[in-house]
């Protein structure tokens with residue numbers, strides 16, 4: 025949204041600047057320098073500048089101002105690319121085979137880091153994608169609600185729609201832990217009424233042992249209390265951050281689903297994700313499936329943004345994991 029506000033502002037300023045300069049020209053007053061007028065078009069205000077030129081019949085015959093429609097074309101292409109990078113959801117499929125799994129196959133759809141991103145009326149663009157994937161379980165790995173641009177209504181729309189598709193298992197991310205406690209408690213009460221399963225700790229369901237770890241439980245020994253190497257079942261952990269990968273490995277869980285990294289915000293081909301939410305450049309883990317000892321860790325790039333309001337070459341992602349016999 026910050027970018028939208030910026031674009032509205034800079035185009036309004038550019039439009040007004042062309043109008044003011046035309047007025048001053050007619051009154052023989054001090055003029056706005058041409059470099060400023062073109063500069064406003066360069067920094068994102070090309071549409072406002074072009075409207076200003078046409079409506080006020082200003083600078084339309086000056087050769088250097090022919091650059092304005094070219095700048096507009098470039099900005100439209102850039103805007104299209106940014107919209108595609110930020111709003112076009114892709115699905116990444118993984119397969120996890122485990123000798124302890126004895127069922128006929130199970131599909132987990134993982135949703136992470138929605139951060140109050142808008143995906144259509146009633147979040148239907150996102151929910152339609154989830155529905156089409158036919159999940160047995162929807163695993164939500166934190167940061168559905170953003171603590172900076174909080175919108176419980178959007179989050180509830182997502183959870184309501186998701187819980188009508190399949191059982192929803194939800195763990196808190198760092199953002200849910202930063203919310204005002206009274207508002208958060210009210211939100212969680214509404215989730216309980218929707219049937220969203222949260223703070224379950226360990227549950228045995230559909231032939232797996234599903235473990236949920238909230239973000240404030242990752243640094244203590246909660247995980248070791250939840251895991252059970254003697255169970256003879258496939259153990260799958262939902263958590264928020266990949267940085268505890270050593271702990272996950274030591275716990276002996278077979279599969280971990282996490283998010284938090286937002287794909288590094290900007291994915292540079294050949295170099296990877298640029299920046300983690302914890303301000304680490306080119307983090308080792310920013311997306312994908314990673315084998316750490318006997319544990320597989322899948323990192324979702326997630327769907328929304330928080331501090332940095334822009335993704336580049338880092339499309340919002342839904343992860344599916346098909347659990348199969350080995």
Ligand SMILES: [Fe+2]
Pocket residue numbers: 137139167197284285286301326330
């Ligand atoms: Fe996040």
